[in-house]
Amino acid sequence: MPDPVPVIQVSDLTKRYGPSESGLLAVDHISFQVHQGEVFGFLGPNGAGKTTTIRLLAGLAEPTAGQAQVLGLDRSQHLPQIKKRIGVVPEASNLYDELTAFDNLVFSMQLYGVPRHERAPRAEELLARFRLAEKRDVPFAKLSRGMKRALTIAAALAHRPALLFLDEPTTGLDVLSARSLRQMIAGLRDEGVTVFLTTHYLEEAERLCDRIALLVRGRIVALDTLAGLKAQVQGAAAVEVTIEEGNGRAETRRLVGEEPASLVREAMALAESEGRRLLAIHTVQPTLEDVFVQLTGLSAEVMQAEKGGKGK
Amino acid sequence: MVSDDLRGIWYIMLKDLRAYYFKPPNVSWGILLPLAFVLAFSIRDPGNLEGLAPGLLALTLLFGASSMEAIVITFERRVGALERLLLAPVRLPALLAGKILGGVVFGLVTALVVLLLALLLLGLSGINWLLLLLAMVLSAAAFSALGALVSVAVKEVFEAQTLANVFRFPMMFLGGVFVPVASFPPWLQVAARLLPLTYSVEALGVALTGGSSATAILDLGVLGAFTVVFFGLATWALTRRLA
Numbered sequence: 001m002p003d004p005v006p007v008i009q010v011s012d013l014t015k016r017y018g019p020s021e022s023g024l025l026a027v028d029h030i031s032f033q034v035h036q037g038e039v040f041g042f043l044g045p046n047g048a049g050k051t052t053t054i055r056l057l058a059g060l061a062e063p064t065a066g067q068a069q070v071l072g073l074d075r076s077q078h079l080p081q082i083k084k085r086i087g088v089v090p091e092a093s094n095l096y097d098e099l100t101a102f103d104n105l106v107f108s109m110q111l112y113g114v115p116r117h118e119r120a121p122r123a124e125e126l127l128a129r130f131r132l133a134e135k136r137d138v139p140f141a142k143l144s145r146g147m148k149r150a151l152t153i154a155a156a157l158a159h160r161p162a163l164l165f166l167d168e169p170t171t172g173l174d175v176l177s178a179r180s181l182r183q184m185i186a187g188l189r190d191e192g193v194t195v196f197l198t199t200h201y202l203e204e205a206e207r208l209c210d211r212i213a214l215l216v217r218g219r220i221v222a223l224d225t226l227a228g229l230k231a232q233v234q235g236a237a238a239v240e241v242t243i244e245e246g247n248g249r250a251e252t253r254r255l256v257g258e259e260p261a262s263l264v265r266e267a268m269a270l271a272e273s274e275g276r277r278l279l280a281i282h283t284v285q286p287t288l289e290d291v292f293v294q295l296t297g298l299s300a301e302v303m304q305a306e307k308g309g310k311g312k
Numbered sequence: 313m314v315s316d317d318l319r320g321i322w323y324i325m326l327k328d329l330r331a332y333y334f335k336p337p338n339v340s341w342g343i344l345l346p347l348a349f350v351l352a353f354s355i356r357d358p359g360n361l362e363g364l365a366p367g368l369l370a371l372t373l374l375f376g377a378s379s380m381e382a383i384v385i386t387f388e389r390r391v392g393a394l395e396r397l398l399l400a401p402v403r404l405p406a407l408l409a410g411k412i413l414g415g416v417v418f419g420l421v422t423a424l425v426v427l428l429l430a431l432l433l434l435g436l437s438g439i440n441w442l443l444l445l446l447a448m449v450l451s452a453a454a455f456s457a458l459g460a461l462v463s464v465a466v467k468e469v470f471e472a473q474t475l476a477n478v479f480r481f482p483m484m485f486l487g488g489v490f491v492p493v494a495s496f497p498p499w500l501q502v503a504a505r506l507l508p509l510t511y512s513v514e515a516l517g518v519a520l521t522g523g524s525s526a527t528a529i530l531d532l533g534v535l536g537a538f539t540v541v542f543f544g545l546a547t548w549a550l551t552r553r554l555a
Contacts, residue, residue: 058399062555080313083401094392098331110323111400113316155396 005072007163007194008034008057013066015052020064026052028218029066034163034196039189041209042198043292049218050198051091054165057196058088071162084112087156091167093148097141101132101151104140105158112159126154130184146177153184157193164188166197170204182208206288216296229291238290241267242280250279256290313403320402324410325417332384333418342379342422346372350429353490365430366516367489370451370509372426374480377419377452381459382476385411385550386469398554405547408460412543415456416449423448430520443528444519450535451512457542458508464550483509508538 015027027049034040042050055061057070059079068075070082095104105123114122127133130150135143143151149169156164169185170178185208188195199205205212206226213223222229238256245251253270255263260283271278332338349371353364385408388394397407427448431439462476486500487493487509493501504510515531517523 060395060398060554080316080401080403083399084316088399090392090395092392094396096327096331096393097391098335099327103330107323107327108396110327111320111397111402113319113401 004036006033006069007036007071008032008040008196009069010057011067013053013056013068014064015049015056015061016064025218027056027063030215030218030220032213032220032223034194037189037192037194038210039185039195039197039208041205041212042196042215043200043202043205043209043212043288044198044215045200047217048215050200050215051167052218053215054088054167054196054198058086058165059083084159085161086163086165087159087161088165089153089156089167089169091171093145093152095140095148095152095155098139100137100139101127101143102136104151105155108155108158114159122158126158130154131180144177146173146181149173149177149181150184153181157188161193163194163196166195168198168200170199170201178204202288202292212288214292214295222291222295226288229288229295230286232291232295237263238284238286239263239267240280240282240284241270241278243271243274244277244279246276254284254290256286256294313401316401317403317406320397320400320406321410321413324397324402324407325413328384328411328414329417333380333414338380338418342376342418343425345375346422346426347429350426354433361430361433362521363492364490365434366520367487367513369423369426369430369448369516369520370487370512371484371489372423373419373448373451373512374455374483374509375419376422377415377455378459378462378476378480380418381412381415381456382462382472383469384414385460385463386466386472390467390469404551404554405543408543408547408550412453412456412460415459416452419452419456420448423452434520438522440519440522440525440528443515443525443532446532447512447515447519447528447535450532450539451508451516454508454512454535454538454542457539457546461542461546461549464546464553483507486510488513508535511535511538 010033011031012029013027013031014025014029016023016025018024030053042053044050052061056063057068057075059075059082071085073082075082096107099107102123105126106119109119109122124133127136130153132147132151132154135147140148140151153166153169166185170181173181182204185195185197197208209226211223211225212229213220214229215221222232224232237260238254239260240252240254242250242252255266257263257266264281267281268278346368349368353368354361357364385394398404458479459476462479463472466472466475486504487507488504489509493504493510496504511531511534515528515535518525518528518531
């Protein structure tokens with residue numbers, strides 16, 4: 001297979017808000033490539049610069065420094081052409097409350113110049129695919145949160161973009177909606193749409209993404225396939241230890257370290273020092289969470305704690 | 313790119329008219345307000361309807377074209393819907409032009425009601441139709457562009473309404489709607505000459521009841537200039553705000 005031009009090619013991309021030197025460095029000299037047909041994940045806590053990166057690539061913000069090419073076109077020169085061929089799903093579902101599901105899709109297509117005779121069939125097709133056919137004539141404002149999300153994604157796909165940006169696609173959704181949405185996202189890959197996805201859900205990145213970039217404070221601290229990231233963790237060993245807590249209860253802890261043998265010794269020492277009984281000990285595959293903790297120095301709780309009240 | 317922009321202008325205007333303007337409450341308010349003005353003034357001063365008609369028509373255009381316009385952009389920016397438009401392959405001036413055009417159409421529709429009433433009461437003789445059309449369109453354009461400028465200058469919807477009134481109320485009293493500008497003391501006449509409504513009232517007056525064509529043409533030019541300046545400032549301010 002010939003090596004195609006990357007769908008996204010970014011080098012030293014930087015965005016600083018406010019005055020130079022003292023301003024907030026939201027994106028700090030990041031470089032990466034996204035290849036044709038892959039689901040590429042940007043994983044990191046709030047304020048890591050995930051949304052800012054999308055805004056820079058989609059033309060909603062101007063970079064302070066660095067270069068970016070999207071679909072083989074230089075972002076600084078060909079923004080209108082790029083905009084025609086990408087779809088962006090912002091974190092907030094932001095279609096028009098007043099328009100129906102169908103009319104929202106048609107309006108999207110009107111803006112992107114989809115020929116008149118293609119609009120209605122395409123809208124019906126998308127409504128069916130995102131399980132919204134019954135809501136065709138319901139105003140956007142009256143849809144459930146999950147349906148709004150699905151329709152916002154459908155609207156971003158309406159003009160058949162080659163590249164889709166998804167900013168935190170499942171944040172704030174209930175478990176079922178999130179699951180069904182993830183299936184839809186996974187389905188996009190089969191159609192050859194390249195997906196750039198940001199998330200702060202470790203398991204979402206783990207499940208959906210072909211490659212993952214870990215972003216912390218505007219910098220990419222690691223970028224690899226899931227397997228590659230896991231292999232990067234030193235020793236790549238993790239054990240789960242179950243310790244008796246008294247009154248019949250047990251507590252499970254996770255230890256990550258260099259090699260299983262030393263972890264087992266560590267587990268036994270831990271139980272002994274607290275004067276409790278060791279009930280079970282399992283070696284487990286390190287998860288993305290373990291990788292994240294190891295590579296970023298941040299606790300996984302940083303991510304989990306921020307799932308709730310997320311601002312921008 | 314130009315065809316993308318033109319298409320954007322057209323569909324953004326249509327969408328705004330559908331989503332915001334032509335909703336029952338807006339239409340009825342847009343028409344009730346000028347009707348109330350007409351009624352109030354015809355009761356107070358039944359003999360002078362002819363003198364009041366241009367002012368009432370201009371006032372209707374002002375409120376019709378600027379009221380929603382000032383809110384719509386602020387509102388869309390708040391809820392993130394404006395971002396959809398910014399993501400589309402439509403350049404920012406075209407986006408604003410589409411929004412402004414929505415206000416123009418709505419202003420003209422509400423003004424049509426007042427115009428029909430005025431024609432019923434005053435008769436059709438002696439009307440300069442071409443001048444009337446141009447004066448109405450250019451007035452609506454200037455007022456709608458003013459609304460757009462207001463809406464990009466503020467963050468909240470209620471601020472947009474307040475700021476719009478800061479511009480509109482002085483215009484109501486100084487623009488020659490109720491009292492001819494010529495009867496003002498000189499310093500107040502200077503102030504009146506800074507306001508677009510003054511030129512709108514004057515041009516509509518010439519179109520409806522006769523007067524100097526030269527004055528009217530100058531008025532049209534000034535209204536056009538106001539439109540360009542407001543539009544330019546709004547584009548500049550929105551670009552800066554989004555950067």
